[in-house]
Amino acid sequence: MSKNKTKKFEAGQILIPLIALILLALINLIVDPSFFKITPVVNNSGNTVLSGYLITILDYGSELGILAIGMTLVTAASGGQDISVGATIAIAGSAMLKIICGGVSRPTEVKNYVVTVIVAFVVACIVGMLCGAFNGTLVAVFKIQPMIATLILFTAGRSIAAWINNNELPIVPDPRFAYFGGFIPGIPIPTTVFIVAICIVIIALVLKFTNLGLYTQAVGINEKSSKLNGINPTFIKFLSFVILGLCVAVAALIKVSRLSTINYSVIAKDIEMDAILAVALGGNALSGGKFNMWSSILGAYVIQFLTTTLYKFHVQSDALAAYKAVVVIILVVFSAPTVREFFKKLFSFKKKPAQKGVA
Amino acid sequence: MDEKRVLEMRGIYKIFPAVKALQNVDFSLNKGEIHALMGENGAGKSTLIKVLTGVYEKDGGTIELQGEGMVNIHSPQDAQKLGISTVYQEITLCPNLTVAENMFIGRGKGLITNWKQMNAEADKLLKMLDIPASATQQLGSCSIAVQQMVAIARAVDMDCKVLILDEPTSSLDEQEVEKLFGLMRDLKEMGVGIIFVTHFLDQVYEVCDKITVLRDGQLVGEYDIADLPRVQLVAKMLGKEMDDLSDIKGEEGSYQGEDADKKIFEATGLQSDAGIHPFDFYIKKGEVNGFTGLLGSGRSECVRAIFGADKVLGGTVKMKGKEIKINKPLDAMKNGIAYLPEDRKVDGIIGDLSVRDNIIMALQVLTGFWKPFSKAKANAFADEYIKKLNIKTASADTPIKSLSGGNQQKVILARWLLMHPEYLILDEPTRGIDVGTKVDIQKLVLELAKEGMSVTFISSETDEMLRTCSRLIVMRDRKVVGELSGEDLTQNKIMSTIAGESAV
Numbered sequence: 001m002s003k004n005k006t007k008k009f010e011a012g013q014i015l016i017p018l019i020a021l022i023l024l025a026l027i028n029l030i031v032d033p034s035f036f037k038i039t040p041v042v043n044n045s046g047n048t049v050l051s052g053y054l055i056t057i058l059d060y061g062s063e064l065g066i067l068a069i070g071m072t073l074v075t076a077a078s079g080g081q082d083i084s085v086g087a088t089i090a091i092a093g094s095a096m097l098k099i100i101c102g103g104v105s106r107p108t109e110v111k112n113y114v115v116t117v118i119v120a121f122v123v124a125c126i127v128g129m130l131c132g133a134f135n136g137t138l139v140a141v142f143k144i145q146p147m148i149a150t151l152i153l154f155t156a157g158r159s160i161a162a163w164i165n166n167n168e169l170p171i172v173p174d175p176r177f178a179y180f181g182g183f184i185p186g187i188p189i190p191t192t193v194f195i196v197a198i199c200i201v202i203i204a205l206v207l208k209f210t211n212l213g214l215y216t217q218a219v220g221i222n223e224k225s226s227k228l229n230g231i232n233p234t235f236i237k238f239l240s241f242v243i244l245g246l247c248v249a250v251a252a253l254i255k256v257s258r259l260s261t262i263n264y265s266v267i268a269k270d271i272e273m274d275a276i277l278a279v280a281l282g283g284n285a286l287s288g289g290k291f292n293m294w295s296s297i298l299g300a301y302v303i304q305f306l307t308t309t310l311y312k313f314h315v316q317s318d319a320l321a322a323y324k325a326v327v328v329i330i331l332v333v334f335s336a337p338t339v340r341e342f343f344k345k346l347f348s349f350k351k352k353p354a355q356k357g358v359a
Numbered sequence: 360m361d362e363k364r365v366l367e368m369r370g371i372y373k374i375f376p377a378v379k380a381l382q383n384v385d386f387s388l389n390k391g392e393i394h395a396l397m398g399e400n401g402a403g404k405s406t407l408i409k410v411l412t413g414v415y416e417k418d419g420g421t422i423e424l425q426g427e428g429m430v431n432i433h434s435p436q437d438a439q440k441l442g443i444s445t446v447y448q449e450i451t452l453c454p455n456l457t458v459a460e461n462m463f464i465g466r467g468k469g470l471i472t473n474w475k476q477m478n479a480e481a482d483k484l485l486k487m488l489d490i491p492a493s494a495t496q497q498l499g500s501c502s503i504a505v506q507q508m509v510a511i512a513r514a515v516d517m518d519c520k521v522l523i524l525d526e527p528t529s530s531l532d533e534q535e536v537e538k539l540f541g542l543m544r545d546l547k548e549m550g551v552g553i554i555f556v557t558h559f560l561d562q563v564y565e566v567c568d569k570i571t572v573l574r575d576g577q578l579v580g581e582y583d584i585a586d587l588p589r590v591q592l593v594a595k596m597l598g599k600e601m602d603d604l605s606d607i608k609g610e611e612g613s614y615q616g617e618d619a620d621k622k623i624f625e626a627t628g629l630q631s632d633a634g635i636h637p638f639d640f641y642i643k644k645g646e647v648n649g650f651t652g653l654l655g656s657g658r659s660e661c662v663r664a665i666f667g668a669d670k671v672l673g674g675t676v677k678m679k680g681k682e683i684k685i686n687k688p689l690d691a692m693k694n695g696i697a698y699l700p701e702d703r704k705v706d707g708i709i710g711d712l713s714v715r716d717n718i719i720m721a722l723q724v725l726t727g728f729w730k731p732f733s734k735a736k737a738n739a740f741a742d743e744y745i746k747k748l749n750i751k752t753a754s755a756d757t758p759i760k761s762l763s764g765g766n767q768q769k770v771i772l773a774r775w776l777l778m779h780p781e782y783l784i785l786d787e788p789t790r791g792i793d794v795g796t797k798v799d800i801q802k803l804v805l806e807l808a809k810e811g812m813s814v815t816f817i818s819s820e821t822d823e824m825l826r827t828c829s830r831l832i833v834m835r836d837r838k839v840v841g842e843l844s845g846e847d848l849t850q851n852k853i854m855s856t857i858a859g860e861s862a863v
Contacts, residue, residue, distance in 0.1 A: 208731075209729070209731065210728055210729055210731060211723060211724075211727075211728050211729075211730075211731045212728075214716060214720075214723065214731070215724075215728070217709075217711070217712060218709050218712065218716075218720065221709045221710055221711045221712060222705075222708070222709045222710060224705055224706050225700075225705070225706050225707055225708065225709050226709065226720075227668075227688060228666075228668055228688050228698065228700055228706055228707075229688070229720045229721050229724050229774075230687075230688050230689035230692045230721065230724040230725065231689075231724055232687075232689075289711050290711045290712070
């Protein structure tokens with residue numbers, strides 16, 4: 001580490017996931033430069049699409065990137081995390097399938113495909129937001145710790161998802177449904193990349209043209225004070241959970257589309273932990289308050305980068321979690337405030353940080 | 360070194376990149392002496408204390424301790440080992456442990472604690488120091504003053520030669536302060552040297568033997584208490600001759616508009632869930648009035664009810680003659696009422712946010728969720744008020760929590776002034792801040808009133824209220840018990856009304 005880097009640490013928290021990303025890229029570059037190769041190939045449906053590890057990361061990091069948006073807001077406003085997102089993806093996905101397949105487990109066709117899918121997606125959004133509203137009410141109104149409050153849907157969510165379709169696994173017969181989680185014919189870039197881009201643009205516009213960011217941070221930092229400034233902390237917390245619910249619905253669309261069906265017990269399994277990790281990797285305090293949205297989203301892709309890298313090194317999928325944990329420990333420890341403080345001191349003993357000697 | 364000396368600091372330098380913290384400061388403390396360290400916010404008091412306790416490393420100068428010779432203090436642990444103990448403004452003990460546990464925590468030898476012996480020792484010490492607490496009592500159940508005394512007892516038991524009390528009295532009421540002073544005098548008898556940091560001038564003259572004054576990181580001088588009358592002390596702290604404080608009311612004059620007699624705000628039978636009796640209240644345009652009474656008499660609860668900060672249970676409220684509903688702070692803000700809360704840290708600042716965001720907060724909320732200010736506009740607002748109120752901050756981007764208390768208070772004040780309220784409520788705006796800023800705030804209040812703003816001003820320091828308010832509402836036991844104005848506005852009259860003797 002150089003003096004330069006110490007300075008960067010101060011410059012912005014987005015450097016934390018950025019440095020992690022660069023490190024991961026460097027390791028891959030040294031071990032096997034072909035990691036970065038992107039080649040056009042013809043896929044099963046006969047389309048020419050781009051293929052390569054980087055494309056895989058961009059594609060499969062999408063759900064996580066979208067969830068990171070909502071999780072960042074929930075973390076900032078409530079000072080806690082939603083651990084039910086995986087289960088609520090199952091619920092929203094199940095509801096979506098129910099509409100598309102009309103309650104039949106093996107339909108031969110989807111009537112009025114476009115309208116049906118739009119309706120199904122809207123229903124999924126409503127279901128996702130209802131789940132968020134449920135969590136949000138428990139947290140904001142009844143002041144239950146977020147992790148405990150969301151434990152309810154975490155536990156019950158997958159059962160509810162199965163119950164919606166009578167425990168059957170409907171399969172969407174229309175090949176066009178696979179476009180969301182795959183490729184649209186003629187476009188060589190995964191559709192998920194566009195979906196994420198749209199989500200990012202929307203949240204960027206929301207943060208720019210509303211006070212969501214300011215209010216959320218104010219509530220997370222000092223609830224009492226924000227209340228005396230006319231903000232309604234209960235509503236802001238509630239809102240953050242509802243927004244996360246919307247993110248869940250979008251993630252569910254991608255997840256279900258990838259398979260054209262659903263597996264209640266496996267879909268989006270453990271994704272909540274990765275989403276929380278993305279927020280932490282982004283340098284955001286899990287105790288709430290100030291946040292950097294872009295840093296969280298980047299954090300999500302760092303996690304996917306890591307996962308893909310490990311797969312490439314032929315790490316067994318069972319062992320993946322353990323490897324990931326080791327890397328995560330290193331990343332999180334290095335981004336911890338105390339360690340950063342330590343490095344700051346270590347590399348700038350001559351130029352002391354600008355503490356103020358105010359009496 | 361003189362035999363009586365316990366501590367001698369010579370030529371202390373401490374340099375931060377942006378701030379000149381300490382330049383060539385001397386400080387000495389004798390055995391059995393209570394020595395006040397005075398100065399405005401930013402004068403270097405805290406820095407000097409932090410150098411002495413090892414929180415900061417000094418950049419120059421020497422520290423000599425009795426019996427130890429020249430010492431280098433690198434950490435608070437070093438300082439403690441050398442017999443330098445500090446009791447801070449905020450209690451740093453654990454309220455859910457017992458008094459004895461708090462006194463001996465972290466000092467046990469080995470893993471095994473002899474509870475009986477520990478409690479006995481603690482009781483002995485408490486008795487010796489005349490502290491009204493028992494060893495096995497939960498600390499949280501003691502009053503703040505007793506908790507502070509326990510913190511002092513802990514320090515004393517660690518064989519301290521130098522005891523630093525950093526603003527110990529700011530959250531205590533008068534009786535509690537007296538108890539604390541009793542303890543300080545006992546310790547003085549025992550030969551402990553005490554460094555006393557406070558903003559309350561009265562208290563300095565009550566217990567201290569000597570005063571050292573700092574200004575802008577430099578030593579102004581060391582004085583015997585008898586040689587330095589109050590006015591001169593203030594003058595030395597400010598670095599200029601003080602215009603007589605009591606005159607500021609006369610200077611400003613009062614609001615002269617046609618509508619000077621119109622009631623801006625009026626409440627009848629207002630009641631909140633904070634346990635105050637229903638009360639009536641009004642304020643005229645351009646008037647400065649105040650609630651007075653002992654701590655806990657319901658002063659703050661009244662203004663909180665006006666602002667809708669507590670849940671309003673009943674009563675009617677009129678703004679400029681029109682009946683309105685105030686159920687939450689936003690309702691009050693929409694009607695042009697602003698409220699600077701009593702507890703700056705808990706209710707006022709949003710610590711991690713920048714000075715700019717803290718300033719624009721109220722107006723931004725009032726403007727609406729869908730209409731955020733542009734960066735340029737927010738900056739312009741912030742810069743305007745940083746300049747106007749002379750807020751000392753590195754930049755508008757600095758997090759507010761890194762500012763000194765007085766400057767934090769100015770930021771909160773800026774927040775509400777930016778809203779251009781018709782009625783401004785200031786609850787203890789001068790608590791815990793330096794004399795200079797106190798005067799600034801009082802002057803500002805009178806200026807605003809002259810321009811036609813109505814202000815309710817609450818302060819624990821009666822003379823401040825006498826200086827600024829033209830009408831005082833007196834409270835006792837959560838009830839309004841009297842109203843004073845004109846000739847009746849005297850210290851004595853207030854006292855007797857509070858005490859309930861010979862009602863007005």
